[in-house]
Amino acid sequence: MSTLRMFKILKLRNNNVYGKRLLSTLTTKDAGYYDVIIGGGGLVGTSLLVSLAKNETLCNKKILMLEGAPEYKPQSRSTYSNRVSAINKQSVQLLKSINTWDFIESIRQKPVLEMMVWDAISGESINFNHPNFSDSVACIVENDLMLEAMYRQLNDLPNVKIMNEAKIDNCLLPKDGAEKSEVTLKSGEKFTCDLLVGADGFNSTIRKAMDVDNYTVMYKQMGVVATLELDTSECPGNTVAWQKFLSTGPIALLPLTDNLSSLVWTTTYENARELLKMSPSEFVDSLNEAFSKDYRNNSLVNNVMKFVDTVSPFKSNQMLPTPPKVINVQNGSRAQFPLGFGHASSYACKGAVVIGDAAHRVHPMAGQGVNLGYGDVLKLTEVLAEATYNGSNLNDIQYLLKYEQARLRANLPIMLGVHALQRIYCNDFAPLVLARSLGVKFTNSVPPIKKFFMEKAMA
Ligand SMILES: Cc1cc2nc3c(=O)[nH]c(=O)nc-3n(C[C@H](O)[C@H](O)[C@H](O)COP(=O)(O)OP(=O)(O)OC[C@H]3O[C@@H](n4cnc5c(N)ncnc54)[C@H](O)[C@@H]3O)c2cc1C
Known part of the structure; x- marks a missing residue:
């Protein structure tokens, strides 16, 4: 239709x-x-x-x-509205119990089959998905x-x-x-x-x-939201939620359709103001730079992570995740919200x-x-x-x-x-970057621990 x-x-x-x-x-x-x-x-x-x-x-x-x-x-x-929520199984259960889920499903919602999360400074990444993508890890629904x-x-x-x-x-x-x-x-x-x-x-x-x-x-951070058009030729179906932890805060893409995603970019007040003032093409360029730029330039972090790779059975993936390229921003969809x-x-x-x-x-x-x-x-x-x-x-x-x-x-x-994650990740102090990256490496490498975290987050 x-x-x-x-x-x-x-x-x-x-x-x-x-x-x-x-x-x-x-x-x-x-x-x-x-x-x-x-x-x-x-x-x-x-x-x-x-x-x-x-x-x-x-x-x-x-x-x-x-x-x-x-x-x-x-x-x-x-x-598509710029205010969306990633909702978990328990929330879908509530929406079903009050007879609202059928209507939502009949209009639109997007199941997320995989979440890819990575640290900009160390490059350490973790992904969450059910075996063989048998079930969604969350659903994205407009508020x-x-x-x-x-x-x-x-x-x-x-x-x-x-x-x-x-x-x-x-x-x-x-x-x-x-x-x-x-x-x-x-x-x-x-x-x-x-x-x-x-x-x-x-x-x-x-x-x-x-x-x-x-x-x-008060985190002294803004959440900048927008609806984005993506080139998903390398990611057919657009079923992955991407989140990169920059030292100013995480930047995330939540899928809405095969080629649209919703942005939540946590950043400083000043940067948020600039992002809202930019022309659409400057905004798109800033997004692509934030997602694709390699920030692995801290020698202490790089050397320790390389050493851990050589002596431990847990090897890092040297390739950084590659989310789809942003090609456009929906007119009038940019907005900001204070976070606390x-x-x-x-x-x-x-x-x-x-x-x-x-x-x-x-x-x-x-x-x-x-x-x-x-x-x-x-x-x-x-x-x-x-x-x-x-x-x-x-x-x-x-x-x-x-x-x-x-x-x-x-x-x-x-x-x-979540408060601890905010404190640990909005920070580029090398020992902290190392501690969190080793934690992610360990979690990603030990399936029962990874499963535990996944179930807690998506219950
Ligand atoms: C950028 C961003 C992204 C988010 N993404 C997610 C996500 O992916 N998943 C998720 O689970 N959560 C997400 N959240 C959080 C989520 O949006 C909120 O937790 C949720 O909307 C809170 O709903 P609420 O009804 O409790 O409060 P509110 O949405 O704040 O509603 C409060 C209502 O009370 C009314 N009100 C206030 N004061 C008065 C008064 N004195 N008299 C009468 N009425 C009053 C207001 O008008 C409002 O309608 C996100 C939040 C932000 C900012």
Whole structure:
């Protein structure tokens, strides 16, 4: 089917599907009580809304989602969005459980069959794939497509309301003496609920109201994103995700189609500014140079790695990986995002919990952010259904702590691992380069260790 025809069909469907429901979102006069209020309608908040509304035990609960941004409108599919996510098996499981995966698959998603990662300074590389490429290691999906699939599921769910341009100003929780959790919007409107869920991103107002410590690090780096056209004549099918660790940060290509990939280039503020100002052809040249230039010019690193090659059974591949050449950048697809680390010391208190980036913000180099958030959604839905089944209130702290403990156990090792990688790799201090390169060489050469890391990253 031609792209234009697909776009027309989608537009028609969208008008039918959303026209009615958007009219039924709350007006500013509807104030009141809800069982659950979700603050923030990004990928994680919206997936929780669908997950709760579709859960057999919870489907009678009244749920309100408050989103600060204007109402959601699906984007045209005539081009690819510059915001995409590498999602793992557990996330696909969540998307399947809320009936959104079939729609995503019917439109577009790209399975990644292999990941190739290498160190610019030592040249040491590691690749991840399932035996004989029997299964994908991740799927690349546009964020907007995931949101669209979720919104389609919300149609005709009577107990669910979405309010847009509803910026949460402050919250009062049972710990402050309130009987129920209470939310006040910038407009002055108030709502109360049994459980307030903070899904309002890394600057979360709800987390601040919970009074939990939030450990943050600003990496002083930007993530530059863009949609790129590649010459894939040497890489048919374009099924490999490439990531090169430069001393300023990693540069990565995530496949979207047979000849399009999405860029995430972590770099300094200054370089990001320049990359955004360049003409398209200068930008393409900078990308090709960053991917193809041989940075192996540190004699200490080169000599030690050569020596290790001669005395150890683990030999390095002297050839550097060769990703496909970039030939064009999609008009208007360049953008930048500040990168940082954040972790709340606690995810729950009586009457409130945090999920997604509101609870944990991680560097995108390992593609884990939204995957951790979807993991929160799966667990929180399970715990709230259990509380309801057992006749408990949704704000029962025993159940909320169950959510917190399970998610801290799952999230913390990944958060710390990615933070450590950021620290170790955004650095050209020779002893550190040697240590990390020997670690990669060892991991790549010992199959059980490699399998362990692969399973942890792609679970
Ligand atoms: C360049 C880049 C690449 C990435 N790549 C990947 C990847 O490949 N894989 C992956 O898993 N993750 C990736 N991530 C991370 C991922 O995008 C985030 O973890 C994820 O989007 C967080 O979703 P969220 O819903 O928790 O938060 P957000 O997306 O921040 O959503 C929060 C929502 O809350 C709303 N809001 C905020 N404050 C208020 C308020 N006061 N009142 C009402 N509403 C409010 C906002 O408008 C927003 O809609 C990447 C991130 C970046 C920057």
